[in-house]
Amino acid sequence: xxxxxxxxxxxxxxxxxxxxxxxxxxxxxxxxxxxxxxxxxxxxxxxxxxxxxxxxxxxxxxxxxxxxxxxxxxxxxxxxxxxxxxxxxxxxxxxxxxxxxxxxxxxxxxxxxxxxxxxxxxxxxxxxxxxxxxxxxxxxxxxxxxxxxxxxxxxxxxxxxxxxxxxxxxxxxxxxxxxxxxxxxxxxxxxxxxxxxxxxxxxxxxxxxxxxxxxxxxxxxxxxxxxxxxxxxxxxxxxxxxxxxxxxxxxxxxxxxxxxxxxxxxxxxxxxxxxxxxxxxxxxxxxxxxxxxxxxxxxxxxxxxxxxxxxxxxxxxxxxxxxxxxxxxxxxxxxxxxxxxxxxxxxxxxxxxxxxxxxxxxxxxxxxxxxxxxxxxxxxxxxxxxxxxxxxxxxxxxxxxxxxxxxxxxxxxxxxxxxxxxxxxxxxxxxxxxxxxxxxxxxxxxxxxxxxxxxxxxxxxxxxxxxxxxxxxxxxxxxxxxxxxxxxxxxxxxxxxxxxxxxxxxxxxxxxxxxxxxxxxxxxxxxxxxxxxxxxxxxxxxxxxxxxxxxxxxxxxxxxxxxxxxxxxxxxxxxxxxxxxxxxxxxxxxxxxxxxx
Amino acid sequence: xxxxxxxxxxxxxxxxxxxxxxxxxxxxxxxxxxxxxxxxxxxxxxxxxxxxxxxxxxxxxxxxxxxxxxxxxxxxxxxxxxxxxxxxxxxxxxxxxxxxxxxxxxxxxxxxxxxxxxxxxxxxxxxxxxxxxxxxxxxxxxxxxxxxxxxxxxxxxxxxxxxxxxxxxxxxxxxxxxxxxxxxxxxxxxxxxxxxxxxxxxxxxxxxxxxxxxxxxxxxxxxxxxxxxxxxxxxxxxxxxxxxxxxxxxxxxxxxxxxxxxxxxxxxxxxxxxxxxxxxxxxxxxxxxxxxxxxxxxxxxxxxxxxxxxxxxxxxxxxxxxxxxxxxxxxxxxxxxxxxxxxxxxx
Numbered sequence: 001x002x003x004x005x006x007x008x009x010x011x012x013x014x015x016x017x018x019x020x021x022x023x024x025x026x027x028x029x030x031x032x033x034x035x036x037x038x039x040x041x042x043x044x045x046x047x048x049x050x051x052x053x054x055x056x057x058x059x060x061x062x063x064x065x066x067x068x069x070x071x072x073x074x075x076x077x078x079x080x081x082x083x084x085x086x087x088x089x090x091x092x093x094x095x096x097x098x099x100x101x102x103x104x105x106x107x108x109x110x111x112x113x114x115x116x117x118x119x120x121x122x123x124x125x126x127x128x129x130x131x132x133x134x135x136x137x138x139x140x141x142x143x144x145x146x147x148x149x150x151x152x153x154x155x156x157x158x159x160x161x162x163x164x165x166x167x168x169x170x171x172x173x174x175x176x177x178x179x180x181x182x183x184x185x186x187x188x189x190x191x192x193x194x195x196x197x198x199x200x201x202x203x204x205x206x207x208x209x210x211x212x213x214x215x216x217x218x219x220x221x222x223x224x225x226x227x228x229x230x231x232x233x234x235x236x237x238x239x240x241x242x243x244x245x246x247x248x249x250x251x252x253x254x255x256x257x258x259x260x261x262x263x264x265x266x267x268x269x270x271x272x273x274x275x276x277x278x279x280x281x282x283x284x285x286x287x288x289x290x291x292x293x294x295x296x297x298x299x300x301x302x303x304x305x306x307x308x309x310x311x312x313x314x315x316x317x318x319x320x321x322x323x324x325x326x327x328x329x330x331x332x333x334x335x336x337x338x339x340x341x342x343x344x345x346x347x348x349x350x351x352x353x354x355x356x357x358x359x360x361x362x363x364x365x366x367x368x369x370x371x372x373x374x375x376x377x378x379x380x381x382x383x384x385x386x387x388x389x390x391x392x393x394x395x396x397x398x399x400x401x402x403x404x405x406x407x408x409x410x411x412x413x414x415x416x417x418x419x420x421x422x423x424x425x426x427x428x429x430x431x432x433x434x435x436x437x438x439x440x441x442x443x444x445x446x447x448x449x450x451x452x453x454x455x456x457x458x459x460x461x462x463x464x465x466x467x468x469x470x471x472x473x474x475x476x477x478x479x480x481x482x483x484x485x486x487x488x489x490x491x492x493x494x495x496x497x498x499x500x501x502x503x504x505x506x507x508x509x510x511x512x513x514x515x516x517x518x519x520x521x522x523x524x525x526x527x528x529x530x531x532x533x534x535x536x537x538x539x540x541x542x543x544x545x546x547x548x549x550x551x552x553x554x555x556x557x558x559x560x561x562x563x564x565x566x567x568x569x570x571x572x573x574x575x576x577x578x579x580x581x582x583x584x585x586x587x588x589x590x591x592x593x594x595x596x597x
Numbered sequence: 598x599x600x601x602x603x604x605x606x607x608x609x610x611x612x613x614x615x616x617x618x619x620x621x622x623x624x625x626x627x628x629x630x631x632x633x634x635x636x637x638x639x640x641x642x643x644x645x646x647x648x649x650x651x652x653x654x655x656x657x658x659x660x661x662x663x664x665x666x667x668x669x670x671x672x673x674x675x676x677x678x679x680x681x682x683x684x685x686x687x688x689x690x691x692x693x694x695x696x697x698x699x700x701x702x703x704x705x706x707x708x709x710x711x712x713x714x715x716x717x718x719x720x721x722x723x724x725x726x727x728x729x730x731x732x733x734x735x736x737x738x739x740x741x742x743x744x745x746x747x748x749x750x751x752x753x754x755x756x757x758x759x760x761x762x763x764x765x766x767x768x769x770x771x772x773x774x775x776x777x778x779x780x781x782x783x784x785x786x787x788x789x790x791x792x793x794x795x796x797x798x799x800x801x802x803x804x805x806x807x808x809x810x811x812x813x814x815x816x817x818x819x820x821x822x823x824x825x826x827x828x829x830x831x832x833x834x835x836x837x838x839x840x841x842x843x844x845x846x847x848x849x850x851x852x853x854x855x856x857x858x859x860x861x862x863x864x865x866x867x868x869x870x871x872x873x874x875x876x877x878x879x880x881x882x883x884x885x886x887x888x889x890x891x892x893x894x895x896x897x898x899x900x901x902x903x904x905x906x907x908x909x910x911x912x913x914x915x916x917x918x919x920x921x922x923x924x925x926x927x928x929x930x931x932x933x934x935x936x937x938x939x940x941x942x943x944x
Binding site: 030033034159160163205207208209210211219222223224225226227228230251252254257258259260261262264266267268270271272274275276277278279280281282283284285286300301304308394395397398401402436437438439440441442444445446447448449450451458459 | 622650651652654655656666667671672673674675676677678679681682685686687688689690691692693694696697714715717718913914915916917919920921922923924925927928929930932934935938939942943944
């Protein structure tokens, strides 16, 4: 038997949603974090409020791998409905923890697995007085059992409880009692396991924050100066605006109780996008947040914002599509819908963060890009990035002041002779000057319209003027190539093979590349951070014979965009497509790269 | 340089602007279109009420009505957006800058067919806006299809009768909590102009349903929105005057014959009774609308008004300086604020 692995374990907890398991799982995750061990959590939850199966995977990785792990080492089967399939997901040699208040059904027993029971139900029945609390408290018992088996100190658990339920001592006591019950049971039963140990790393997670991408995006929007938020609730983006609601008042409430912000829950996404356009036209930093179905509804508005050149920011937290699809699973299948949103010829700016610090950074920058380029800007996220707990370096304070772009004040208008043409490209970058309603100058006004217009914004159906407008809008997009975030590149493999990843695929891709390097197959790696792509991406394509492009959709949507941009390299791009709705694992990437060999 | 020749000066309003300053581009609508008459009333109302064109925001959706915002107030910002979404777009403008004076012009299709959802919620929110529905009961730009405000039994120029009940946008708005509801007729400038002036000064959503015959597609025998049919079936509640604050007002007036309502922003609307109706009486307004419905008449005038409801900006607790004009100093939290947030995300 091999020695137990140190700080390398993946625990999957199978429960029913709405049963209090979220709280128990959160305590387990935070405790491992507090031990200083790099860790991540993947919540695989149903589109339902109560009673359907839910799984929570906590991965501890001393090497700092934070993607979903390929194999499940430990499975807690606290949901009878799914226990059959759950035991089959455990790797050979793995451990199953079950509630042995009832005997384990014979059909759940596999020769390759080890089983340890904790009588969670009996323990809470005997020790928790409030009958209604027992079902919930049962879940906290497995936290105690895991703590004992893998080495999470009880005082750390106690600290985490205090941190979580600070103002409710009764809740802390009741939860700690159940943790202790599980812990003591395992200790007294003499149960052991040889899979792994969790060993505290001194200063291990020092200066490390733990949050979700939707929270980082909310903070980014606030620090980016958002003033108008119009939204319609939709999974998995709702918590993004809810975090703004929870946090913005602290910074933006005046002494007389006036708000330097407005958040409106719109009647639908047609309204959200229209409100954002109205607000952006009037000069406010405005945003909405949605996922696939909402993005579909917003398409007409996106075309309007593009054609009338109204700054507007869209946070898109992608889920499984098409249609209602899988609302609580993750995917990157709305890339085309963002990049080429609306009817007619369009091309949009898409910012692509890959971890919480970059979510924060690209979120505040999105408002600068929107005003600089006078257009819709998309912050592309997905459920994995947006809703799963991730650990990272702290969020970095913005290193640039607001960029309002070419907005003319009354004084500037006067200084240039009291005239301006709203849609005239005066300096060749495709970006015209702009004024804001309420500017107190008789020449400030213009009449924006989604129909054909000339440089004065007047209606026209003139074929030459119309074509010139389409060409200028394209020029603006070309200008953006050198302004949007540059890719991160790790070169040096020197064998002509490269990998491109983006968004939530980046973390598992790094792990996959480490594994391939260990197998003597190193690959260069480019992290794509925005559309349109710039010269560095082109160079990467030029420098590599084969480029594996990791993306989470069926049709290779990003590959289509790159091939369209650089047709001479089209054949070099080999999409690595993972689209089953679960967070990507390194193993999936390794296998697909090897398969495409 | 010699003195300019003395010319006949056009009379100026309180802002030293002449009526011409409120005009816009040449209309491209059909000759005789009711919408052009409404445009003329808007110009007169804005001039007479001394509305500052630099503070006006003209908004519209799609359709013949949407074009008209280009035909008045050249010095004002305008935004001709997409079909049915003007109400929502206006809501966004109201958040960004609640000190502007938005004038939305829509049609019966733009408001009641494709745009009903967004219109309804704008009314609920009591967004400050003058919202004019140019109601001809027909889609003009697509050459004559029924809208949701076409009356049951009304006939198309070439085709059958409308089998569906008309949506009465005034009754509907009343039930949704609207605070200013008027119905008028494009051909009755004497009634329409003071209503628009009052709407400019209303705190909240002012809905004006203005019957506006489509001379090309809906002015034939058998149409209930023809000029002839409207003229024959309108039923005015009162004669109306709008008195700006700088005009003298008689202190004494006969309450039996006249109702005066002070507008939130400025001025006063004076209603010389024809029918017995106080437009602050919601129940009576519903009753009169029902009666008119039964009689197949168009009840015109100021049907309902409530100057006391908080408007959208008030509920949203918007600051005096519009959100659009706040800068980095007012909006970006400090470095210390972020340090605190980071600390709170550590364990």
